[in-house]
Amino acid sequence: MNYFKRITDAVEGIGNKRMVSLLLFLTMFFSLMPQFMLSANADSEVTLFVSPSTVSNDTAPRADGATYATLQGAINAAQNNDTIAVTEDITMSTTISIMKDITLIASGGNYKITLGINASFWVQNGFDLTLGGGSDTEVLTLTGSQRTLISVANGNIVVNNGAKLLATGTGNMVLDLYDPKASGKITGGHLESSGSIAISMTNGATLEEISGGTIIGKMHSLYMYDEGTKVNLISGGTFKNLAAAPDRWANVQVDGKAQIGEISNGDFFAEHEISALRLIRGGKIGEISGGRFICAYTGLTTNKEGRGVDIVALDYPSGIDEISGGTFDGEIGVLLIEAGAYINTISGGTFSGGQSGLQNDIGGTIGTINNAVITSTNIGLLNVGTINEIGSGTEITGDSLALWNYASNNPNAIIKLISGGKFTTVSASGEAFLNETTVNLISGGIFTGGFYAINSTTSSSTSPAKIGTISGGVFYAQTTGGASLVAIKLANLLILEPALITNKGVARFWGNGGSIFNDESLVIYPAGYHMSTATEAVSSIAGVEFKYLTKSLYTVTFNSNGGSVVAEKTDIPLGSLITEPTLPTKSGYTFSGWYKEDSLTNAWDFAIDTVTDNITLYAKWISKGGSGSGSGSGNGSGDGSGTPTATLLVQGIDKQTGEIIYSKSSSITVGSTETINAPAIESYQLDAGSKRTETITIKSGENKVVFYYNKNTVAIPELETGEHIKYINGYPDGSVKPESSITRAEAAVIFFRLIKDENKNTAVSGKFSDIGGGTWYEQSVNYLASQGILKGYGDGTFKPRQTITRAEFAAIASRFDNLLTSENTSFNDVPINHWAAEYIDSAYTKGWINGYPDGSFRPASSITRAEVVKIVNTMLNRKIELNDIPSDAPQYKDLNKTHWAYCHIIEASTEHTYTRKENGYELWK
Known part of the structure; x- marks a missing residue:
């Protein structure tokens, strides 16, 4: 570097008035230049020795092997990247500021630096202090009882094997990183505070990695606080506490929005503390992929003490993005406390505890659990918060309960989906799953219990136990003693929903004595399915034959x-x-x-x-x-005359239900004209009380005459057209199933919700033998039947779980209005004598229904949910255009905006107020 050229360029053009000042500056610059050049072009690093018994002063020039009487003297002589070797025990009485990149080691044995009352190390100004040379036979010990041993502001600290840091006094720490520019890493060594915290990190300080070493503290082995404070990776090391008596500290505490990027290995032990690792007030860990988190603490009496890991939200959300591995053990393996505590994903790991292996307390949220092993001598997994999904590869075992959805402290506890896993109890009187609150859907999993595979009941008056739907899984109640023992014990309605592409549903059931449910009236079987009488084995449980849902x-x-x-x-x-x-x-x-x-x-x-x-x-x-x-x-043998005869079948059919009320078959001479009088049936009459006489001429062969009764004499109930309530719902899995069929009971409930009659909830006498018992559809069916809207079958049944056909739904809809007829038959597969022809024709004339491109209506086909809402919305003049649907309207995973019924389904599944546009469509408020 041409320094003279730089100076000449810098002063070019300066006038004579400033020349004196410039000359003074140059005189000082050149007098210091030899030292400057020495620093800028220093020799390669050297090792300096500290040996007060060998030398009495610090005057030796810097050279490899130079010896000094004091550590301060060696540091003063050292340059960047030099090593200072301590060769005997020494004492420091003042604080040493580290203003160079240096390494401190012991040489020739194990030696100690004792820090006096005012002594410590202070790393600053961007320099590095490295402790330990990596040897276990040459260990340098720093010990002090008054102040923090090493403070790092704007600097970097590295601790290796060969370093032992002991803070022996009450309240003094080993290592304190307290500045946004403080950094470092721990690769080994021993850091121990017998009275306070071993490592404290605050104000945005960063440790690149902790990969080894033993870190011990009385309060905390590692304490982190403040947003921006972070340990990027913990890949090894042992973290312990020294408290001799029980206290409520956590061994490692991540606090105040501090973060750990990943823990891939390491041993975290709490023998006398409440938790091996705690996240609190916004503390966060990106991933735990390995390590052991063990709490042997049993000193307190409450059932929430002694946790491998606990997550406490307090003021800010605290949690772990993913647990993919690791071992967690304590009275509770992992505990989440309060709203804002979360684990987004559990994709591995082993959780065990005396009380519970994994406990999600009030307000806690766990996203998905897969491939985890959760065990306990009491309850495997206790949930009082929210779990989105328990899935494949998960094994949950408890002595009394494998899984408990607990209501006592939180009636809103919920498990949204169980899609897989094994749930097993050890005790013969245990229950694989005790549900006291809500489970939306069980689509998989193997539930093996003593008394029950699932006990979905509760004594809480504020939290009715509810399982929405079971569409898959294996449910096995092992104990055979006691007639009351069943596979699934229910207190509320349960919907069974199989995989409809196969004859056999995906669920398998085994209960004592063949009983699957304690109360069959609470079970809604899918249309066309029933519980089998036959049984078959499953690969997961040997020697047991299971029942299953099968198509009827x-x-x-x-x-x-x-x-x-x-x-x-x-x-x-x-x-x-x-x-x-x-x-x-x-x-x-x-x-x-x-x-x-x-x-x-x-x-x-x-x-x-x-x-x-x-x-x-x-x-x-x-x-x-x-x-x-x-x-x-x-x-x-015939009449002997040779005159041919014909047969004539006369039937009287209820126009609304298709029920055959009257039937008569006669043999009639061909070519003759005879009169057949159709009688009035019971209290129903034709043509205002008179009997109708029908005269026809028949031909040889078979002939059929059908006449129809119109029974509806009750005033038509009025539907709600002004207020737009929600009358259909989506499913717990986020779908709406637009192409699925609906049952006759579901159709009744839809129309019942829309009726304006304020007395509609007043109990009415039922007329169907299969409606009763307080079912969810009982009042709807009975009320609509009393109004002449619903009709049953000739055997006195309503068949609520049977899929409703297009003809049946068109008939129900048409009974809410006066009939209109067209001049011609509307559809090629609805003859004029079809029992529902008049209703179908009226609905078509009003624009409520449509047929198919081939001119058919397919009256006997099942109607879909999409077709239902289209008809109902058209009846009620409920309509919205696609561009006017609000962004916060409900969305369903199986309903795209391109679906022909998208607007109809959103309209039907959203309660809203509205105004009308000029074109008649709605604008929601």
């Missing part, structure tokens, strides 16, 4: 009453139509149809009647030799 598949057998054999129809889903088989033949008889009973009273209509059970249909025969009819056991 039925067999229709045809009894031809002496005619030719007709093959049975098998595997028919619940609620399905069947095709008419090939007509049987019988010598001397004409086939007259299939009937539902052997008395040949009610004919089976293949266009209307659906299969709801295993049934036998009976053939009816008309003797070719006479006008009588028989079941096939008769032997009529």
Whole structure:
């Protein structure tokens, strides 16, 4: 570097008036330049020795091997990156400021620096102090009883093996990093404070890594405070406490928004403290991927003492982004306390405890738990807060309870989803899962309990136990003694929802004596499914046969009453139509149809009647030799005249339900005209009380005449069109299932919610044999039936869990308004004599319903949720355009904005107030 050129350039153009000052400056500069050049071009680092017994002064020039009487003298002589070796025990009486990058070691043995009452080390001005040379046989000990041994402001501290730092007095610390520019790392050594904190970090100080060493403190081995204060990585080391009597300190405490980036290894022990590791007031850890967190503390009597790790929110959210490994053990392995305490993800790790392996207390939140092992001699996992999901690979074991969703302290505790895992109790009287609050969905998992696989009950009046839906899992109650023991004990409604793509649902159930549920009335089976009578094994539990949800598949057998054999129809889903088989033949008889009973009273209509059970249909025969009819056991031989005859079936059908109220079959001479009088049925009348006379001409073969009754004589209830309430809900998994079917009970509840009648909740007498017991739909069905809106079946049932068809829903909707008819039949598959033709035609004329491009309506097909809300919204003039839907409106994972019913579903699932735009669409307020 040409210093003279730089100076010449700098002073070029300066006038004579300033030349004297410049000359004085240059005189001083050049007098100091030899020292400046020496510092800028220093020799390679050297080792200086401190040995007061060898030399009596500090006058030796800096050279490798130079010896000094005092540590201060050696430091004064040293330059950056020099090593100072202590060769005997020495004492310091004053504070030494570290203003160079130096390393302190012991040489030739283990030696000690004793710090006096006013002595300490102070690292500042951006320099480094390194302690220890890495040797376990040459250990330098720094010990003091009054002040912090080493303070780091604007500087860097490194502690290696070969360094032992002992703070022996009450209140003095080993290492204090207290400035945003304070930094360092611990690779080994021994740091111990018998009266206070071993390492204190505040005001944004940073440790790059703690990879080894033993760190011991009475209050804390490591204490961190303030936003910006951070340890980037703990990859090793042993952290312990020395407290001789029980106290409530945490061994390592991350406080006041301080952070640890990752803990990948290390041993954290609390023998007399409440927690091996604590996060509090905004303290955070990015990831724990390894390490042991052990608390042997049992000194206090409450059930929340002795924690491997605890997370306490207090003023600010505190928590761990992910636990992917590590061992956590104590009375409680890991504990979350208060609103704001969180663990976003648990993807591994072993949690164990005497009280519980993992405890999520009031206000705590755990995101997902997968691949974790959680055990306890009492309760495996205790939840009083929120858990979003417990999933695959998780094993939770408890002596009395594997999993407890606890209500006593928080009626709002919730587990949103259990999608996998194993939940096992050791005790024969244990319960795999005691649920006292809410679980939205169980879609997987193996629950093995003593008394119960799941006990979803509570004694709390403010927290009704509820499991929303079970769509998968294995539920095994092992104990066989006691008739009251079942696989799943319920206090509230449970929806079963299988994987609909298969005959067998994904869940498996085993209960004592074959009983699965304590109360079948609380179980909502999916339409078309039932609990099997057959059983099968599962791979996860040997030697046990489990029941399962299965599609309700039925067999229709045809009894031809002496005619030719007709093959049975098998595997028919619940609620399905069947095709008419090939007509049987019988010598001397004409086939007259299939009937539902052997008395040949009610004919089976293949266009209307659906299969709801295993049934036998009976053939009816008309003797070719006479006008009588028989079941096939008769032997009529004709009238002897050779005049051909025809059969005529006359049926009276309730227009609203399709129920056959009257049926008569006759043999009539071809070409003749006869009058058949259809009688009035019970209290219902035709044409204001008069009997209707229908005159027809029939031809040879089979003929059928259908007449209809209109029973509805009750005033039509009014629907709510002004206030736009929410009348459908999404599912716990975030879906709305627009293409799924709905049951007859669900349809009843939708319309019941929309009725304005203030007396609608007043109990009314039920008319259906399968409605009662306080079910969630009982009042809805009974009220609407009393108003003539709902109709049942000829056997006196309503079949609430049966899927509702498009024709049935159109009929219910149309009963809320006067019927309109068009001049022509609206659909090619709805003949004029279809029981719901009038309703379908009216709904189509009003624009409530649409058909398919092929001109069909498909009246017997199940109606979807999307189709339902479209019809209801159209009836009520509820409509909003896509661009006007607010951003905070509910969204569903299976409903895109491009779905044809998107606006209809958002409209139906959102309670709102509104004004009308000029085009008639809504603007929500």
